[in-house]
Amino acid sequence: MSEMHVVAFLVENRPGVLFNISNMFRRKNFNIHSITAGTVLDDDTVRITIVVQADARGVNQVVEQLDKMVDVIEVKRLDPLRAVNRELALVKLTTTDPMAREEALKLVNDYHGLILNIEPDNLIAEVTGESADIDAFLAAVTPIGVEEVSRTGVTAIEKGRLKLEK
Template structure:
């Protein structure tokens, strides 16, 4: 049965590598739900976190197909119980109405978010959390009026001494 899984990938930090990784998913008809990328402590390398909906056999293929790519150094599917998965949301809410503004501040504070910008028309806020928490936050603030939003996609690390 297909379910959402998260894969961590250590790659060469080189032009074209993101393209090649994304291209593998496209070519074999796997749909990337979210992807986040950035250099790691050794800046020659970058780490990608990809979430994808797949059954266990597909997931196995994804890992093996990624693993054999020359620029892919390590691949691991992350066990959700032993990993920390976080996502950041930037959201712009229509807060021309004072009631809306108050409600926005309440929700953002409840999620330990940050208010990044306020003007008479709207508020830009930042919230981080597990992807489900972000979904929930969006649902809560939808009635206020979302002007636009941007999510980073999941980034993840394993707990304790577990390493990629």
């Protein structure tokens, strides 16, 4: 059965690595749902988190194909029960109507979000959570009026002593 899997990996910080990885996903017909990347403690290493839609055999192939790449240092499919997933969304809400503004502020508060900017006609909210929380927040604010959304995609880390590096 096809479902979402979170795969986390470390790569060499070298020009073209991100291209090579996305190219491999395209070549092998894997379906990337989201991808996030950033350097970690040292500047030589980039940690990438990919959410991929695949069945069990498919996600195994994703991990094996990544592992095979010379620039991939470590790779792991994260067990959803033993990892924390977070995503951040920036949402611009229409608030020309004062009632709408009131409602927006309440919802942002309910979802433990922040208000980053306020203009006469709109405001920008920042919401962090699991992808499902963000989906729920977006559903809740849609009646108010959503002008623009920017989501980061999932980043994840394992619980307890588990970690990516050996």
